Amino acid sequence: MRALIVLLVCTELLSSALSSADDAYPTGYGDEPGACLKNIGNLRPERREVYEGGEIIDITHPFTPETPVGTPDGIGEYLTLLLSMKNGSDYNFSELKIPVHAGTHVDAPGHMYDHYYDAGFDIDSLDLRVLNGPALLVDVPRDKNLTAEVMKSLNIPRGVKRVLFRTLNTDRHLMLKKEFDTSYVGFMKDGAQWLVDNTDIKLVGIDYLSVAAFVDLIPSHLVFLESREIILVEGLKLDGVQPGIYTLHCLPLRLLGAEGSPIRCILIK
Numbered sequence: 001m002r003a004l005i006v007l008l009v010c011t012e013l014l015s016s017a018l019s020s021a022d023d024a025y026p027t028g029y030g031d032e033p034g035a036c037l038k039n040i041g042n043l044r045p046e047r048r049e050v051y052e053g054g055e056i057i058d059i060t061h062p063f064t065p066e067t068p069v070g071t072p073d074g075i076g077e078y079l080t081l082l083l084s085m086k087n088g089s090d091y092n093f094s095e096l097k098i099p100v101h102a103g104t105h106v107d108a109p110g111h112m113y114d115h116y117y118d119a120g121f122d123i124d125s126l127d128l129r130v131l132n133g134p135a136l137l138v139d140v141p142r143d144k145n146l147t148a149e150v151m152k153s154l155n156i157p158r159g160v161k162r163v164l165f166r167t168l169n170t171d172r173h174l175m176l177k178k179e180f181d182t183s184y185v186g187f188m189k190d191g192a193q194w195l196v197d198n199t200d201i202k203l204v205g206i207d208y209l210s211v212a213a214f215v216d217l218i219p220s221h222l223v224f225l226e227s228r229e230i231i232l233v234e235g236l237k238l239d240g241v242q243p244g245i246y247t248l249h250c251l252p253l254r255l256l257g258a259e260g261s262p263i264r265c266i267l268i269k
């Protein structure tokens with residue numbers, strides 16, 4: 001049955017191609033016997049981490065039921081088909097249910113300050129000029145959390161506004177494990193304070209679910225979010241990317257009232 005449908009579609013394509021003497025069809029279209037059948041039968045979307053020539057690098061983790069969120073189980077089934085072609089509907093139509101701090105995501109000031117939340121400092125209030133622009137990707141020492149001493153040792157120049165910190169979390173592939181792992185590397189309070197006091201950084205990116213080390217979860221977030229000028233992008237996919245300067249583009253969903261959102265981030269060389 002399925003083969004028949006494929007064949008029908010294929011014949012239709014082929015005959016329309018052949019019957020057209022139009023320049024709109026490239027020459028040779030449908031020339032190869034069986035090419036059409038083969039292509040349709042194997043129809044698969046291409047999934048890329050790096051685009052042609054490497055000039056676009058996707059640093060977003062794909063969502064799956066195993067995407068970590070801070071529980072033992074990951075986010076679970078996050079897509080539900082409300083209408084399904086398999087069940088006779090004219091189209092597939094799914095509903096999405098994702099915790100806003102799961103996978104690659106961004107925090108708004110309202111995440112850790114209740115009065116900011118009440119005042120409306122939500123995802124829609126984040127500055128797109130901060131989320132887009134030149135960014136530095138740096139490797140940090142693998143044997144420490146992100147303390148003031150570590151931050152100082154990185155010698156991040158004044159004027160740098162966006163930094164993505166690659167840590168032991170990437171080497172340990174923590175984002176690929178559904179169980180939340182509290183031993184991840186993140187900012188200690190003094191490391192966060194050092195950045196705020198001594199650099200011009202307005203966007204902090206990190207390779208696990210939280211910029212703050214688990215033992216300093218609240219204090220480090222509070223230091224970063226207090227001014228409402230620093231944006232925290234968490235759960236980035238930074239493996240295999242050369243350290244250096246890129247153009248970063250990050251776009252969250254426009255979720256009014258939300259203190260977090262999934263975010264799509266890419267680097268351009």
Ligand SMILES: *[C@@H]1O[C@H](CO)[C@@H](O)[C@H](O)[C@H]1NC(C)=O
Pocket residue numbers: 081083084085086087091092
């Ligand atoms: C979704 O749509 C495709 C056709 O585009 C159909 O083949 C498939 O069975 C549908 N999936 C489900 C789960 O209904």
Ligand SMILES: *[C@@H]1O[C@H](CO)[C@@H](O)[C@H](O)[C@H]1NC(C)=O
Pocket residue numbers: 081082083084086087
């Ligand atoms: C299709 O309908 C059957 C029977 O009602 C149901 O068990 C199944 O979950 C439905 N599948 C989808 C993809 O909606």
Ligand SMILES: *[C@@H]1O[C@H](CO)[C@@H](O)[C@H](O)[C@H]1NC(C)=O
Pocket residue numbers: 142143144145168182183184185186213214215216
């Ligand atoms: C970082 O801190 C966590 C606790 O938040 C700890 O479990 C982990 O071992 C520390 N990592 C390193 C590399 O020191």
